[in-house]
Amino acid sequence: xxxxxxxxxxxxxxxxxxxxxxxxxxxxxxxxxxxxxxxxxxxxxxxxxxxxxxxxxxxxxxxxxxxxxxxxxxxxxxxxxxxxxxxxxxxxxxxxxxxxxxxxxxxxxxxxxxxxxxxxxxxxxxxxxxxxxxxxxxxxxxxxxxxxxxxxxxxxxxxxxxxxxxxxxxxxxxxxxxxxxxxxxxxxxxxxxxxxxxxxxxxxxxxxxxxxxxxxxxxxxxxxxxxxxxxxxxxxxxxxxxxxxxxxxxxxxxxxxxxxxxxxxxxxxxxxxxxxxxxxxxxxxxxxxxxxxxxxxxxxxxxxxxxxxxxxxxxxxxxxxxxxxxxxxxxxxxxxxxxxxxxxxxxxxxxxxxxxxxxxxxxxxxxxxxxxxxxxxxxxxxxxxxxxxxxxxxxxxxxxxxxxxxxxxxxxxxxxxxxxxxxxxxxxxxxxxxxxxxxxxxxxxxxxxxxxxxxxxxxxxxxxxxxxxx
Ligand code: PLP
Numbered sequence: 001x002x003x004x005x006x007x008x009x010x011x012x013x014x015x016x017x018x019x020x021x022x023x024x025x026x027x028x029x030x031x032x033x034x035x036x037x038x039x040x041x042x043x044x045x046x047x048x049x050x051x052x053x054x055x056x057x058x059x060x061x062x063x064x065x066x067x068x069x070x071x072x073x074x075x076x077x078x079x080x081x082x083x084x085x086x087x088x089x090x091x092x093x094x095x096x097x098x099x100x101x102x103x104x105x106x107x108x109x110x111x112x113x114x115x116x117x118x119x120x121x122x123x124x125x126x127x128x129x130x131x132x133x134x135x136x137x138x139x140x141x142x143x144x145x146x147x148x149x150x151x152x153x154x155x156x157x158x159x160x161x162x163x164x165x166x167x168x169x170x171x172x173x174x175x176x177x178x179x180x181x182x183x184x185x186x187x188x189x190x191x192x193x194x195x196x197x198x199x200x201x202x203x204x205x206x207x208x209x210x211x212x213x214x215x216x217x218x219x220x221x222x223x224x225x226x227x228x229x230x231x232x233x234x235x236x237x238x239x240x241x242x243x244x245x246x247x248x249x250x251x252x253x254x255x256x257x258x259x260x261x262x263x264x265x266x267x268x269x270x271x272x273x274x275x276x277x278x279x280x281x282x283x284x285x286x287x288x289x290x291x292x293x294x295x296x297x298x299x300x301x302x303x304x305x306x307x308x309x310x311x312x313x314x315x316x317x318x319x320x321x322x323x324x325x326x327x328x329x330x331x332x333x334x335x336x337x338x339x340x341x342x343x344x345x346x347x348x349x350x351x352x353x354x355x356x357x358x359x360x361x362x363x364x365x366x367x368x369x370x371x372x373x374x375x376x377x378x379x380x381x382x383x384x385x386x387x388x389x390x391x392x393x394x395x396x397x398x399x400x401x402x403x404x405x406x407x408x409x410x411x412x413x414x415x416x417x418x419x420x421x422x423x424x425x426x427x428x429x430x431x432x433x434x435x436x437x438x439x440x441x442x443x444x445x446x447x448x449x450x451x452x453x454x455x456x457x458x459x460x461x462x463x464x465x466x467x468x469x470x
Contacts, residue, residue: 043069046449061436062420064383064434067440068440075339079335088332101334103117103119117306118329120305120325127265134224136322140318145221148218149227150226152186152229155235170428188239208245208252212252212256224258225260229264259287262288262289265290268290271381273381353383360437360446361384367453371458373404411460
């Protein structure tokens with residue numbers, strides 16, 4: 001069945017995505033809740049079918065995960081082959097050929113400055129590992145006074161407590177703030193709504209300067225690292241900053257002996273048209289990089305920290321990394337990620353993300369020209385977003401409690417398109433919808449995507465008028 005009949009009788013309001021208060025009522029699978037999303041049946045390529053056979057285009061690759069699409073036969077065969085050999089062997093007793101192969105491969109893809117890989121189960125764990133490796137490096141190199149990790153506001157680095165300490169989100173801080181060590185924040189260079197008198201470029205440079213001021217105020221000898229999403233996902237909605245911003249940030253970090261960490265959990269693994277988003281700014285290499293999501297593309301949970309030998313070897317030489325998880329360097333997960341990376345190479349998906357990104361951008365700009373609700377289109381490669389607004393001329397957002405992204409998801413499901421979103425800061429910096437399909441998407445499927453998206457936006461626009469929100 002394809003897709004839900006557009007004329008289907010209006011369904012009772014369901015709570016899809018976040019509630020207006022920024023939480024999810026779906027996570028605990030309460031059997032009592034009437035508000036349920038469709039139950040997934042199967043997936044193939046860019047498509048997901050629900051248990052009733054309805055088809056949905058996976059326009060965001062889930063949570064920016066399914067980079068090689070669903071149902072890939074090569075990966076499924078590799079999963080089965082590895083499961084038949086051994087699915088778990090604790091890495092402190094046994095190494096696995098897949099761990100080594102994946103580490104070698106990722107370091108080669110990441111390029112100069114990356115010689116070691118540490119595998120964990122997801123993005124938050126990868127960031128925890130980065131923060132802890134940076135800290136232990138400081139301790140073993142006589143810089144134990146360095147512990148503060150500066151990050152940006154808004155930003156998203158994960159949901160565990162360490163990752164939350166560096167996440168710039170007033171809403172989550174209001175709940176969990178007392179449980180985490182407060183860490184200094186500097187503004188993220190947003191590009192759509194700017195302070196008076198600034199262009200996107202001048203504001204980005206002002207944000208870089210704020211980093212240096214903050215390091216100096218905090219005392220450089222106390223500052224361990226600066227962590228940022230080179231292109232933000234849930235936090236900024238695919239804002240691409242000018243190269244000069246990254247260069248200045250790199251220089252500032254260098255000047256003050258501060259480690260630069262790129263959280264590439266969404267932007268990495270090829271999505272932006274380079275294997276790392278960092279590769280777009282070769283003069284501004286980070287010291288540490290974290291990956292997850294597209295790395296194993298949803299076939300298994302996997303995250304990774306990439307680091308230079310100088311840092312890892314210093315820590316190893318001083319007794320080893322005091323950090324680990326039961327599932328670190330899991331051989332099953334590494335085998336699967338190797339098979340995913342085989343497909344990324346065989347199908348030339350990094351180049352494809354770059355090329356298809358051009359076509360997606362052109363189509364989204366046409367959507368924006370038609371829809372009264374789309375105020376901006378931005379991104380790089382197949383990492384893009386549209387800004388949802390009440391008024392294009394004034395760039396005013398829709399009311400926060402309307403929860404436009406959740407409403408768009410709801411309308412999207414009725415038009416056979418799955419649109420993931422999660423509002424950072426309860427929409428305080430505006431609302432956007434990520435558009436991040438699998439990198440395998442074809443040109444005709446891009447047409448389908450924008451057609452379905454356009455219909456969902458039309459329904460949202462009708463709803464906005466009906467509720468008198470313009
Ligand atoms: N960092 C970024 C930039 C993310 O987008 C995410 C997840 O969306 C995370 C970290 C956390 O990853 P995970 O949800 O796998 O723990």
